[in-house]
Amino acid sequence: MKINENDKISPLQYTLLIAVTLIGAGILSMPRSVIEIAGPDGWLATLGGGLLVLLLTYLLHKLALMFPQDTFVSFSQKIVGKWLGLTLSVIFFVYFLLFSAYEARVIGEISNVFLVDRTPIGFVMFIYLWVTIMGARGGIEGIARICQLLFPIIFLFGVPLGFLLIPKLHISHLLPILHTPWQDLSKAVFTTSLSFLGFEIILFLVPSLAKPQKAIKNAIIAVVMIIGIYIYIVMIDTALFGVTEIKRITWPLITGIKMVDFPGGILERFESLLLSLWAFSTFTSSIVFTYFAVYIMALVSGFREFKPILYFVMPVIYGISFIPEHSEHVFTLGDFIGKYGFIFITVVTLILFLIVKIQKIYKSSHKSKST
Numbered sequence: 496m497k498i499n500e501n502d503k504i505s506p507l508q509y510t511l512l513i514a515v516t517l518i519g520a521g522i523l524s525m526p527r528s529v530i531e532i533a534g535p536d537g538w539l540a541t542l543g544g545g546l547l548v549l550l551l552t553y554l555l556h557k558l559a560l561m562f563p564q565d566t567f568v569s570f571s572q573k574i575v576g577k578w579l580g581l582t583l584s585v586i587f588f589v590y591f592l593l594f595s596a597y598e599a600r601v602i603g604e605i606s607n608v609f610l611v612d613r614t615p616i617g618f619v620m621f622i623y624l625w626v627t628i629m630g631a632r633g634g635i636e637g638i639a640r641i642c643q644l645l646f647p648i649i650f651l652f653g654v655p656l657g658f659l660l661i662p663k664l665h666i667s668h669l670l671p672i673l674h675t676p677w678q679d680l681s682k683a684v685f686t687t688s689l690s691f692l693g694f695e696i697i698l699f700l701v702p703s704l705a706k707p708q709k710a711i712k713n714a715i716i717a718v719v720m721i722i723g724i725y726i727y728i729v730m731i732d733t734a735l736f737g738v739t740e741i742k743r744i745t746w747p748l749i750t751g752i753k754m755v756d757f758p759g760g761i762l763e764r765f766e767s768l769l770l771s772l773w774a775f776s777t778f779t780s781s782i783v784f785t786y787f788a789v790y791i792m793a794l795v796s797g798f799r800e801f802k803p804i805l806y807f808v809m810p811v812i813y814g815i816s817f818i819p820e821h822s823e824h825v826f827t828l829g830d831f832i833g834k835y836g837f838i839f840i841t842v843v844t845l846i847l848f849l850i851v852k853i854q855k856i857y858k859s860s861h862k863s864k865s866t
Contacts, residue, residue, distance in 0.1 A: 503705045506713045508639035512700070513717035515642040516693035516783045518649070518724070518776040519598060523605070523746050524826070525690040525725070526732040533683035534738045535668060536675040537729045543680070544687030545722030551841060552694045552718050556711045558848045559701040563708070567698040568794040574847050574854075583843060584791050587695075590839070591788035592808070593832050594692075596815035598781045599624055600825050602774065603816070609749065609770055620816055623778070628805045630782040631789065635703045638782055645775045653772045654724070657731045659755045664734040689833035690725065693780060694718060695840045699787050745822075785812070 504512065529544075530537040562570035567587065572580030602623050603616040611619065630641060675683070697714060704710050732747045735754075744750050752769045786801075789808050793801040819825040 502634050502636045502703055504636055504639040504700075504703055505705055506710055508643050509700065509704055509710050510713040510717045511642040511646045512639050512783070513694065513696070513714055514720050515646050515649070515776055516696060516780045517691055517717070517721045519594075519690075519693060519780040522690065522725070522728070522776075523601075523748050523773065524829075525687065526729050526747050527741055527744060529683050529687045529729060530733055530738055530741050532679050532686060533675045535670060535733060536673060536680060537683065537733055538669070538726050539673070540675075540680055540683030541687045541725050541729045542722065543684035544689075545691065545718065545725065547684065547688050548691040548694055549715065549718050549722070551844060552697065552714050553711065554844050554848055555695065555697045556701070556714050558844060558851065559698055560707060560711070561851055562701075564702055566702055566790075566794065568791055571847065574850050581795060584795055586839065587698075588788050588791040588795070590832070590836050591784045591791070592812060593815065593828075594836070595624075595627070595781050595784045595788065596812045596818075597825070597829050597832055598777050598784070599627075599812060600816040600819060601829070602777060604822055604825060605746070605749075605770065610767065617817070620813065623781075624809055624813055624816075627778065627781045627785055628809050630778070631786040631805055632802055635700070635786065638779070638786060641782065642779055645779055649772050649776050652768065654727070656752055656755070656769060657727060660731060660735055660751055663754060664731065665737065666734060668734045668737040669730065685837075687725070689830075689837050691718070691721065692833055692836060692840075693783070695836075696783060696787060698844075699790065 526537070529540050533540040559567075559570075562573065565573070568580070568584045571583050574580070575583075599620045603620040606619045607614070607616050630638065633641075694714075701707050701710075728748060732741060732751060735751050736744065736747060741747050749769060785805070785808065789801045789804040792798075792804055792808070798804065819828050
């Protein structure tokens with residue numbers, strides 16, 4: 496299955512597509528996870544995790560640019576052979592499928608707690624997945640247009656919400672700096688890097704770019720923007736609750752926004768606005784993961800069209816989303832996907848990158864000897 500000429504995305508769309516994909520379900524619980532480990536140095540761990548992902552983003556893009564007309568499914572087979580390449584592609588398919596199921600379940604859990612507590616979680620997830628499937632039908636260009644529409648809304652309404660909490664912040668909660676042991680800080684850096692998952696779509700996006708050779712800066716800009724947003728969120732939550740208190744809060748970002756109030760009760764339930772913005776972002780990243788899951792399946796199985804596969808994949812995602820029995824198991828599933836997904840992406844990227852470099856050096860030396 497080849498990408499049509501119409502399925503090309505601009506550099507701006509590429510930037511926003513990566514940025515929105517990075518802001519997924521984990522953003523609501525990420526502050527608690529990193530602050531539990533790094534304490535007041537949580538923002539430093541977030542910066543470290545972001546820089547690690549920035550490096551991986553650069554390597555992924557350089558690897559993909561070595562085969563600008565091929566997605567990962569094609570060029571992995573060229574590098575390591577057909578069967579091993581197909582195996583890696585199938586692992587990516589399972590990874591994207593699990594990620595879609597996890598985000599659907601988180602949407603259902605949070606909606607049941609904060610928005611529609613009387614609606615069955617299964618119904619919420621079904622509607623969410625159905626809309627996700629409809630979004631994925633539009634192909635990569637349609638998804639990029641959705642990101643181009645939603646990102647300004649998420650950014651312009653989401654970021655100012657934190658300013659409303661400034662009167663309640665205690666700067667002393669951010670001190671002392673660099674007091675965390677290096678072992679804990681390193682662990683927190685790895686934990687934070689899991690919240691940036693989504694950058695791996697670069698391996699499949701390059702053939703869809705209108706100007707692939709110039710797009711690496713757009714990917715870096717996207718990651719840098721999200722690093723800034725994550726540091727902003729972690730610092731606000733730390734200054735608002737403190738290290739001790741935040742350990743007892745499941746969703747610190749939502750709890751913090753619920754504390755916003757106006758004199759006379761003019762405006763209430765700010766958490767509903769935050770959750771709506773978060774749902775927009777998670778919905779978009781789910782579309783991306785679902786699209787690439789079926790796209791990989793179409794390429795591997797030889798289908799010329801991916802759209803019919805969407806309707807076979809939907810019940811699979813729906814069934815997987817019910818595997819966790821309660822919210823703690825949902826967190827466990829998220830940790831599993833994040834940890835092993837990040838390790839898989841990192842190891843595969845480094846190995847493939849090194850193999851290509853070694854092959855080029857060998858061919859170059861062999862050619863010089865023959866001449």
